[in-house]
Amino acid sequence: MTRIAHTDLDVFPLALGGNVFGWTADRDESFRILDAFHAGGGNFIDTADSYSAWVAGNAGGESERIIGAWLADRKPDGVTVATKVSQHPQFKGLAAANVRAAAEASLERLGVESIDLYYAHFDDAETPLEETVTAFGQLVSDGLVRYTAVSNYSADRIREWVRIARDLGVAAPVAIQPHYNLVHREIEDDIVPVAEELGLGLVPYFSLAKGFLTGKYRSTEAEGEASPRAAAAAQYATPQGLQILEVLERIGAAHEVSIAATALAWLRAKPTVIAPIASASKLSQVPDLLDGGRVELTADEVAELDAVSEWTPTDM
Template identity: 45%
Template sequence: MTVIKGTEFDVFPLNLGGNTFGWTSDREATFAVLDAFVEAGGNFVDTADSYSAWAPGNEGGESEREIGAWIKKNGADKLIIATKSGALEAVAGRSREATFQAVEGSLERLGVESIDIFYYHYDDEAVSIDEQVAIANDLIAEGKIKHLALSNYTPQRLAEFFEKSEGTPAQPVALQPHYNLLARKDYENDIQPLVDQYSVAVFPYFSLAAGLLTGKYTSKEDIAGKARAGQLEGYATDEAFAVVSELVAVAKELNAAPTTVALAWLLAHGVTAPIASVSKVEQLADLLAVKDLTLSEEHVARLDKASQSFA
């Protein structure tokens, strides 16, 4: 467990992604996953108001509603909830009106009085950083959110945000970057220096490269026709499959799943808790196992070398 600096939250080393809830997981499956996660010691769930607007028949807010239903049954004290706004069309952008409306919508769907960690999911360069900081300070002052976090900001805008918010309640306590063995360069070169400077928590998305780092796919042919084929194809190169091959080799030596090793590599690189999601309880074990796996310096170095072309 790791305390997020600037907060009272001591989080499990896996941030359970809620993007499947209300999409590939119906209510029964969602409740089963959350029950198993909590029973295993998990306590931190990530969602967004836009999950899962991309699915046919959905409008967004489905994930928050499912989590809210679970909270209503089990109590709000079991989970730390992070949610995000900025991508849902009806309340897109970072204007004061859109952001306040988005927060109210999330509060209602989740059935809570205050959001534990609220992300600005995307930047809006039409809204100044000064105004974005002011909006967050007001949300915190009104008790609607407890802490602010950021995702999908350029390094320049991130640096400005930290500079303008430093010492205020709106100073971000966490970042959610795109980071994994096959996506290293942007984070390690441009974002990690800010993480180190401000001692901010890191919860990366696409921790498993849309599933490529589970070791299930060893060629482009394996990907064809899969549900996540579009996302997977963005990673599927000869260089990527070489990394997967080394990942599988390390996993075999450790008698662990490649999924677990890929997440452990992120923890070895200073990540607070990688985000990963499942649709069924049976998929959860390999994620939860990361709490008991610490990679040796040798194994970290091997994976670093294998993925050097992505750094």
């Protein structure tokens, strides 16, 4: 387990992404995935109030409802649930009243007394940051939220949030959720230094580069496939991207784990990373995620992956 700094949250070092629940994984399959993850030692689940409003017939909150139903039915011990606010169709933005209403709605869907980790999902330029920081602090003071965090914020805005929180004497963020993986390393120039400076933990999303780092998609021809996942992953299937997969495959074989598990292990080895987020839309994908939370790469293996991934695809 890994302790999130400034908290009493001990989490498995791989967070199960809930974005697929109610989308590519129906309720029954979601329960099977959650059961297997928990049985394998996983206790960290990540979702958002907006998941999955983009699906025809959905309104947002579907993932939270499935997770809440699973929690109520299984009553698992020691599970940490993170969710987010600002993108639900009925609760857009980070104005104080909206943050409060959205948190209350998430609590109802999850069926819990307090949210373990509550993220500002995206920055809201139309709302004064002090108003948002105050609102998040009030949620903690009132017991609706245990700890706060930010996602998709710039380095400067993270520093400003923490400064305001300290000036006001309210809860400051304990974690940052950024886009980070072997083919998207730009945050090492700005977000990682901020996390190190302020003692915040990283919980990266798109840890498997939209599926590319599973090794399943190795041709740009996938762009013509019907699957949105295949088309999204195919953009990384450049010569450099394929070199990364080759190294991942070789290192993974040495540890008897998959390409995906090896890519997740590389992220876990990076400074300030607490737990990468990865989703499973099928029960059969869960073992790779659990392996990704356990396998330990050597310093030489991490360095080799660092070297082969020192490039940035264009328009990614």
